[in-house]
Amino acid sequence: MNRKDLVETMARETGLTAGQADAALTAALDGVAAAVAAGERVTLPGFGTFERRSRAARTGRNPQTGEVLEIEASQAPAFKPAAAFKQAVAGR
Template structure:
């Protein structure tokens, strides 16, 4: 499912126009990104938790040359599904 299809599904399920449903989807994405950028966590009970995790610096290899390279530490977004979501997938 892509964003356009998600907007259409939200519009249909919530009985909204497509433009209003797109505003809702965009607002959710924006607020989630803003919260994570500030170091926060977005927890949706039954769905899952979006958070940021620290990834340590490590050594890697350039696949073309085989030369060892340093990969710097970074922060990565992470999603952990909730129990209801996990059970639905099983």
């Protein structure tokens, strides 16, 4: 499923026009991204939790040359699915 398919599904399920569903999806995704970027956790019961996780600095290796590299500490988005979502995916 891509964005267009999701917008069409949202429009069909809610009775919104495709344009309204696209605007709603954009607003929701922008809100989640902004909150996670600000360090907040976004919890959607039955679906999962989005959060920002810290990655420590570490030593890596260039696979082509074997050269040792220092990888800087960073922040990365993470998603932890809710139990209901895991069960739905597993077909239970």
